[in-house]
Amino acid sequence: MSSRKIRQRSGLDASPADSVVRSCHTPLHYAAATPQIAGPYVTQPAANCRRCPRLVLLRKQVRHDYPHYHAAPVHAFGPADAALLVIGMAPGLHGANASGQPFTPDDADGLLFPVLHAYGFASAPVTQSANDGLVLSDCRITNAVKCLPPDNKPVAAEINACNDFLASELARARVLLTLGGLAHKATIKALALRQADYPFGHAARFNLASGQQLIASYHCSRYNRNTRRLTPEMLANVFATARAMVDNPLPVTQSSAS
Ligand code: SF4
Numbered sequence: 691m692s693s694r695k696i697r698q699r700s701g702l703d704a705s706p707a708d709s710v711v712r713s714c715h716t717p718l719h720y721a722a723a724t725p726q727i728a729g730p731y732v733t734q735p736a737a738n739c740r741r742c743p744r745l746v747l748l749r750k751q752v753r754h755d756y757p758h759y760h761a762a763p764v765h766a767f768g769p770a771d772a773a774l775l776v777i778g779m780a781p782g783l784h785g786a787n788a789s790g791q792p793f794t795p796d797d798a799d800g801l802l803f804p805v806l807h808a809y810g811f812a813s814a815p816v817t818q819s820a821n822d823g824l825v826l827s828d829c830r831i832t833n834a835v836k837c838l839p840p841d842n843k844p845v846a847a848e849i850n851a852c853n854d855f856l857a858s859e860l861a862r863a864r865v866l867l868t869l870g871g872l873a874h875k876a877t878i879k880a881l882a883l884r885q886a887d888y889p890f891g892h893a894a895r896f897n898l899a900s901g902q903q904l905i906a907s908y909h910c911s912r913y914n915r916n917t918r919r920l921t922p923e924m925l926a927n928v929f930a931t932a933r934a935m936v937d938n939p940l941p942v943t944q945s946s947a948s
Contacts, residue, residue, distance in 0.1 A: 733858040735763040735836050741851040745837040745844075752787065752838065760790030763837050766859055767791045767820075768830030773936045774811065775863035776802075777856070777873045779909060780835035780844050787838040791820035792831040801910040805925050809933045828936060832859055834876035849876050856880045864902055865935040867928065870909030877904070892920070893928055903935045 740746050753761040764786045766775075781787040786794060794817045796803040803824075806812035811829035814822075835844040835852045844852075849872070857880035860866060868874035874890040881898070888896050888904070895905040907928040908920040 733855055734765045735852070735855050737762045739763050739836075742837065742848045745839060745848060748838055748840055752783070756788065759788045761787060761838070762790070764790055764792055764833060765836070766830050766832035767794070768826035769828070770830065771862055772826065772828050772830040773863060774829045774865045774867060774932055775859060776829065776831045776867045776869065777877050778831065778833045778869045779872045780833050780842065781838045782842065783838055786833070789820045791817075792833055793817075794820055801915055801920065801922055801925050805922070805929045808926065809929045811929075811933075830859075830863065832856070834873045844872075850879075853880050860902075864939055865932055866902060866904040867932050868904065868906045870907075870911075873909070874906045892924065893931070895931065897940060901940055903940060905931055905935070 735741075749761050752759055764781045778792060781792070786792045789795060793800075793802050796817050800816070803812055803817050804815040806826070806829065807815040811827055813825040813827070817824045834856055835849055836855060837848075837852075839845075839848060853876060856876060860877065860880055866877060868877050868890070871890040874888075875885060878885050878888045881900075883898070888894075890906050892906065892908045895903065897903055905928055907925060908914050910920060910925060914920040
């Protein structure tokens with residue numbers, strides 16, 4: 691069943707977010723939002739995080755329809771001290787929302803894990819489940835929004851509500867790689883930077899005042915792959931740059947947007 695059908699059955703409103711930063715002040719229900727510490731400097735949401743009422747309702751419906759699915763906030767995957775942090779948008783219904791691990795399963799013609807493997811960030815080019823033994827090396831993968839959104843479209847209030855969890859994940863990485871405009875804007879917001887200074891574009895790259903480096907890519911979604919908006923070669927070029935950034939840290943004095 692698609693997330694659209696689930697949304698319709700649940701009576702959920704799915705007005706899409708066309709901007710991450712339009713409002714930081716949208717009213718939210720913060721009841722029972724009790725973060726748990728998952729590692730030094732990293733705060734991950736509790737399994738019962740209820741900040742986003744629409745997503746909580748959807749989780750409940752998905753748990754009913756797919757009792758074996760994870761259907762809870764999806765935490766980051768990979769070593770907490772990884773130099774590279776890859777930031778996606780949000781869990782997919784039959785992907786991370788099912789497995790509990792970002793971008794898993796990645797099907798046989800997926801784009802992400804082959805390129806992670808090719809550049810030494812993953813032990814295998816395919817992942818089928820969270821327990822298949824694949825190991826990330828010097829790479830961690832997360833999402834800007836930790837819960838499944840209806841129609842793969844979180845609204846601005848949900849992106850903002852989850853932003854402090856993302857912010858807590860950014861500090862330990864030297865290189866940030868954003869997948870898609872939504873993840874990119876959410877990352878810029880989490881870094882408390884001006885969106886206008888760091889516009890999204892495929893292969894756009896920035897040196898941040900923090901000493902971190904950021905590179906953006908079109909999202910490796912099935913849609914972008916099928917329309918060839920993002921080809922394997924385009925994604926490989928971005929990861930080749932990320933690999934070079936990881937292997938050649940900026941001098942500590944270099945600190946301007948480029
Ligand atoms: S999307 Fe983030 S803030 Fe919203 S309910 Fe899920 S974990 Fe909580």
